[in-house]
Amino acid sequence: MRAVLERLRTGVIGVDEAFEALKVLPYEDLDFAKVDHHRRLRTGFPEVVFCQGKTIPQILAILGRLTVHNDRVMATRATPEVYAAARSDFPGAVYHEAARIVVLERQGARSAERVGRVVVASGGTADLPVAEEAAVTAEVMGAFVERLFDVGVAGLHRLLDRRQALTSARVVVAVAGMEGALPSVVAGLVDKPVIAVPTSVGYGANFGGLSALLAMLNSCAAGIGVVNIDNGFGGGYLAAQINRLGGGQAS
Amino acid sequence: MRAVLERLRTGVIGVDEAFEALKVLPYEDLDFAKVDHHRRLRTGFPEVVFCQGKTIPQILAILGRLTVHNDRVMATRATPEVYAAARSDFPGAVYHEAARIVVLERQGARSAERVGRVVVASGGTADLPVAEEAAVTAEVMGAFVERLFDVGVAGLHRLLDRRQALTSARVVVAVAGMEGALPSVVAGLVDKPVIAVPTSVGYGANFGGLSALLAMLNSCAAGIGVVNIDNGFGGGYLAAQINRLGGGQAS
Amino acid sequence: MRAVLERLRTGVIGVDEAFEALKVLPYEDLDFAKVDHHRRLRTGFPEVVFCQGKTIPQILAILGRLTVHNDRVMATRATPEVYAAARSDFPGAVYHEAARIVVLERQGARSAERVGRVVVASGGTADLPVAEEAAVTAEVMGAFVERLFDVGVAGLHRLLDRRQALTSARVVVAVAGMEGALPSVVAGLVDKPVIAVPTSVGYGANFGGLSALLAMLNSCAAGIGVVNIDNGFGGGYLAAQINRLGGGQAS
Amino acid sequence: MRAVLERLRTGVIGVDEAFEALKVLPYEDLDFAKVDHHRRLRTGFPEVVFCQGKTIPQILAILGRLTVHNDRVMATRATPEVYAAARSDFPGAVYHEAARIVVLERQGARSAERVGRVVVASGGTADLPVAEEAAVTAEVMGAFVERLFDVGVAGLHRLLDRRQALTSARVVVAVAGMEGALPSVVAGLVDKPVIAVPTSVGYGANFGGLSALLAMLNSCAAGIGVVNIDNGFGGGYLAAQINRLGGGQAS
């Protein structure tokens, strides 16, 4: 864009010509897209590849492209096969197995300092993969994360025992399937934002996570934002964004 | 039936004739229907009229018929208009306004002794009509009832404060709308049967009570039986049946 | 907790110190959780592991932990592979194949006396696994159980023939798929609590058991509590709780 | 059409001209539509106007047009206001109030002889309008109809008492709301076609009749055809068609 303006200023082209040139200039050359990109690098937020429904060659190709311009790239819903393939192309690849996440970090990249405090709480053992996806995502995005797993509402004392951990968080990610009551109970105990992640854990009339989703949307407690069913990544990402608002030091 | 058998025995009719007669005898003359009726009177369970969708003349006619053979008749979903009409036909009619129940009791009927202990817990103020319907139903059916209203899970301490009341119940009726988490939390605190009554209280994605209903069906706690949305009567009735199993004395 | 109190009494610590100590004491050290635990042992109710969605190592680990403190542990939705694995770790493991339940009993544990009477009725042959899950669960929890299988409403005489069995029950578990009418018919025949278990048996517009679930929730008969689709365990557990209210002797 | 052919035969037009003429002749001049019409008159099946969602002037205009060519016209879902208006235009109009049906019969029209036997059974008092709509429709279409109202499955003896009436029917219309179990039970008692009419009677998780509809579609009994929710007209119409197949005499 500057080149066009320069050529106009020096009389190489006229106003009409400049007008036309500016109208067809690719958007990204003058606007937020590039700014976004810079901001993304600066904040240390990684680029993300959602592996589910992509072939391994497709995933490798996208990873290859992204690692050129990014210090840190993460691939979610990555099977062990994806990791095996990624490791031969990118020797430093790290696999978070329970979270099903592969992380590629550029050598020499400034290590992501973990700041603030995100608590990831989950209801049952079967919710663990989603909860780990949330936790690892938030960590890769620079959040200090504390895990409170297996604190479902049917055994309330397990949750109440960890009240101090909950209240020291900047934001809580509450992961639960079945009746999805955990976020309601948590939001009644803390006065910080709660990100609710419904899971498809359960059977019968849970309708693939619909029961937990509806419960979370209809919570009688205020201060809850809900993400898609089994969307641990989305929950961790949003939590890390919120956590970052609190500034740089660990709390 | 005995008449037929007697006539066969005395030779008035033959085997073939008796066979035919017995095949067409009205069922109720030989079977459980009558027994049921006797048992109902004996147990003190009232006959019930569901008023919703019936005209006042229809309701009065049914009440009139039922009061002939029953010590105690209750009409649920009764509007003030229904009560006004009932009162002129049946001067002793009692109206439980919050519960929307009219009770007619035969003069001189042995008063229903209240036994055992049914706790009716409810989440929010708006669930009160359904909770009261459950409570009054259980009382009319002879249960001693304790009400724990406004103990929703978003303010857990309100519920935990009443733990002793909960654990002394033979059966708990947990009434809640919105995310419907109350029965899960209650069933985690007591080891007695919990009857879950979802209500249509809420808005948006509660879909007329579906959110609470699904949450209750998918509870991670065992020992919960669910009734229809807003079915306070059904919850109170079932609780009273269960309560009666524990025997006659108040607990 | 007693230790803290003792140290306060003996002057080792002051009131302020004791106050602080008690505030952070793990909940389970002072409250219902432990009491619950004791009560659970006393009542003979077993601890339960839901195997579906867990790996065999996970299941074995949980079983190992639970058998330390419990006389009796049951694992539901256990495949033959789970049983084979459990048997090598726990030689006394018993497999209820149709019910898909593995039971571990501590050697020398006081055998569970079967009391009361729970009738488990089911509609069709395909409902058998769910019905057996309910029946075995109730038995392991100490209920005397009578099975009335294949008594669906399309052949009413099969059910009516067993009326005497039904009316002698303290509580009936009615298991049915497809149109799910069995609980309605049963509740019209008995005046005891009926636990309705919808199954996913059927096809087309049964929508994975939704047809039976809705039918049971909308029953025109009172006295029915519904559990989740295919939740035989939940039905049997609730029935055993109710049955126990009737006291210790077999009826 | 004959005119065209005649003109071709007599040479007034050529083959090409005739070909074109026949191609554009209104369909109804050569085909089934007219035949249908004749058949309809001959069979005594009436023309039907569905009043719901039409203004009274629209209804009167349609009735006026239909009565020109038909011996018998019926208007369904007719409010008292529709009847009042119809009566002033058509003095002989008859109103079946419970069924919400107005019948107009041409003076001197051969009265419809009632043949065969259609039994209309219904579950509860609130199903009466739909059941009456079915019954009156079948009668207007020439069927002999027997009504068995208030025979819901929760009080099975009421239905079993009327087994003889059921088994003497050519076809049974079973009308029920809530859990919609009546058709299943009826189809298990008779070996004749059963037309199932779900009603929207109920509340909560009946979802406007969905519970009864799904139950009827998923019946474990064979020989059931289902019509739309609250579609008493459709049920009576189909039953009358089936009944007519059995021939002219009353059974």
Next chain:
Amino acid sequence: MRAVLERLRTGVIGVDEAFEALKVLPYEDLDFAKVDHHRRLRTGFPEVVFCQGKTIPQILAILGRLTVHNDRVMATRATPEVYAAARSDFPGAVYHEAARIVVLERQGARSAERVGRVVVASGGTADLPVAEEAAVTAEVMGAFVERLFDVGVAGLHRLLDRRQALTSARVVVAVAGMEGALPSVVAGLVDKPVIAVPTSVGYGANFGGLSALLAMLNSCAAGIGVVNIDNGFGGGYLAAQINRLGGGQAS
């Protein structure tokens, strides 16, 4: 039952004893069940086994029991494996492969005369298994069946060409997936009962056959009864019952 009466008549037992005996006599010994059974044999309707969800040993056991008392037994949803197994136990077993039906006929059983006329029409090639299931079922139940396959509404001329076949039927079974419009169009062309069978054929927003099911229930044409999705057996069974009402000769 006669034995009891006879013993009463001859004084072996008294009235009281007879009364008790009759009260506990198995239902089937005195009532409709047996009559049903007789009627079933007399009408030539076969006993039916629904194979889906049953193991081959279970199926063989049930077939073995049924063939003792029935001239004709059919097994629906039978895979080739089921047929292979059935053939070794029952050498005369016949397999209707497209319909997935195995038929066992008692040697020397009076062959089922095919009467009346049932037309089975279907929309597309993929609906064929369901349409064949309907057709074979009706044939086994004694109906003369004519097949009109691949006459979907998007190519209306295919259907209109066969109008004569349609109008000569006593009852039409219309099988269609996707938008499920075939029954509406057929019911507009004939004045006989139409049995609508929705299929799960389609993809995307057909939701497993829901689109066709709803279309058929909401038909603007009267005279349509709907069965469950993919329930070819149910459609053929109901059609055969209706067809039989028209009497014995082929039409």
Next chain:
Amino acid sequence: MRAVLERLRTGVIGVDEAFEALKVLPYEDLDFAKVDHHRRLRTGFPEVVFCQGKTIPQILAILGRLTVHNDRVMATRATPEVYAAARSDFPGAVYHEAARIVVLERQGARSAERVGRVVVASGGTADLPVAEEAAVTAEVMGAFVERLFDVGVAGLHRLLDRRQALTSARVVVAVAGMEGALPSVVAGLVDKPVIAVPTSVGYGANFGGLSALLAMLNSCAAGIGVVNIDNGFGGGYLAAQINRLGGGQAS
């Protein structure tokens, strides 16, 4: 934008300044928004106000603003009250009552020439408001429109009679409620685009138009685009856009 460029060319501002200025220039000053606006005027497409859910003062204010810059403005879902109010502010307002559309046309505006041919076909009388909304919308947008109302699929001859009208259309708008089969049948008769408009006409299991919507989405005929339930405006708008592609002369 030209002003900025001119100032750069003449040296009033430098490249940096120009760069900044262009980055913050309101979008609409340099891009498609304005072009769109011009194109809209040139094509004669009107601006549209959706009245439902707006107060009359709001509607009048919006109309007032739009009429300043537009030759032709239309207001959809306009009640008679809206029209009465609009008429006093805009004396030339025209009300299409059945379509519930008010049209305001600037005095002296070049009258919209009607080109091409859009056929609007509808199933039943009750679909008329939606069909008229589609027809009037297409007319206001410059299409020649032919109406084929009351041509539902249950009386196929009515539709086949008008085949010539259908095949001469550039695009057909097919409006239907209940089973929504009209678009499928129409798309089988013509080889032009068909716009399907489902209506909420019906009752019971039509679920507010869902039955028609699903049927249209699942049509076995190709060449059908579906709009929202009752969205006559959307159907007419899309049809007019398509019709215009065929060029200026009436066909």
Next chain:
Amino acid sequence: MRAVLERLRTGVIGVDEAFEALKVLPYEDLDFAKVDHHRRLRTGFPEVVFCQGKTIPQILAILGRLTVHNDRVMATRATPEVYAAARSDFPGAVYHEAARIVVLERQGARSAERVGRVVVASGGTADLPVAEEAAVTAEVMGAFVERLFDVGVAGLHRLLDRRQALTSARVVVAVAGMEGALPSVVAGLVDKPVIAVPTSVGYGANFGGLSALLAMLNSCAAGIGVVNIDNGFGGGYLAAQINRLGGGQAS
């Protein structure tokens, strides 16, 4: 039909005989079906086979029949196995792998000239198969197609960069899963018809594409027609029909 008319004209048959003959003549001999067929050939629209749910022998048989009368036949949802089989029967078969389409073209058939301009835009990589199905379908039907893939709304600049391509289209096919917002944004940028194709891409609460489908039906932008979930063929077919209205030259 002409033969009949000729025989009437020459007196071989009389009017009555001709009348009867014409009434029973197969429809296709006199009407639109044949005309359709001619039109189809003339327009170059291919015959289409939907492979999903058909066996390879069935597909080959249908292809064989269609290639006799058609210059061009396409098979959609064709797996590599289908292609392999087709290639041995039809050596000139071409496989569009990403689109899962096999095209058979008669040797010497006039090659389809590509006219107009259809833009196929898609949201994400995973939507590619559906987008390609739409693109190839439109190409085979004679449309010039431009692909704009991976222009989802979360990265708006990618779409805005291609505004010129969008605005030069006669019709845009917008393919998107998840929240399905692409058609709304596109329809706000262009004033041409937009065909919206929802895909099942996503997880959790996308319910197999329902989220995208509902979003597209509820677009706040006018000028959008929606096809079934994953129905790339339907989208491409409708777009090609619309594109053809614009006449023969490429734009």
Next chain:
Amino acid sequence: MRAVLERLRTGVIGVDEAFEALKVLPYEDLDFAKVDHHRRLRTGFPEVVFCQGKTIPQILAILGRLTVHNDRVMATRATPEVYAAARSDFPGAVYHEAARIVVLERQGARSAERVGRVVVASGGTADLPVAEEAAVTAEVMGAFVERLFDVGVAGLHRLLDRRQALTSARVVVAVAGMEGALPSVVAGLVDKPVIAVPTSVGYGANFGGLSALLAMLNSCAAGIGVVNIDNGFGGGYLAAQINRLGGGQAS
């Protein structure tokens, strides 16, 4: 609690007695509830009353109780009638009419300083009440709020024009009905948390806001948390919580 400890320390009671006393002490005397309450006052978060479904006397009673202990109380979903009643009891009551919120502030209460920046963006005019509810809620909770109304995705330039406002927010509340695409587009433009509020605005297949809800849950953009349909209060509350994390000064 201290009293008990003191009595133990001074020997008035023993350890056992203290143990028992502590076990039954009301929860609220030692725990978070009170702390919560203090924290709430300190943070300036108001107490909230949800008026919908409550009578005016009930509302006034609750308001009266809350104003005793709180500096600031807000009542949501307050009709003008509620406001009129509140004003006579609480003369300083302020009514935010568009937001349907009444605010009561204690005289002399430290005025809430507005910090940070919350942007509330909404799609259409009809979403205004929900958007205002979010905006006023956030303001009452101490957030500086900027409103960007009427920036729906069908006119993208309106939104892009306000990009600078969006990117300067700490958190964006995106309110939209119909296809609910606004949050996706916004989240692609900013890297801050986005709170998505679906509204019930729309008709037909929007199913009371379900279309917007599903779209928001399925967004292809990360960083979005969703609240219930029409839940402006919930969106504003969560946004204010997040905004507060960024610290005290306005940004």
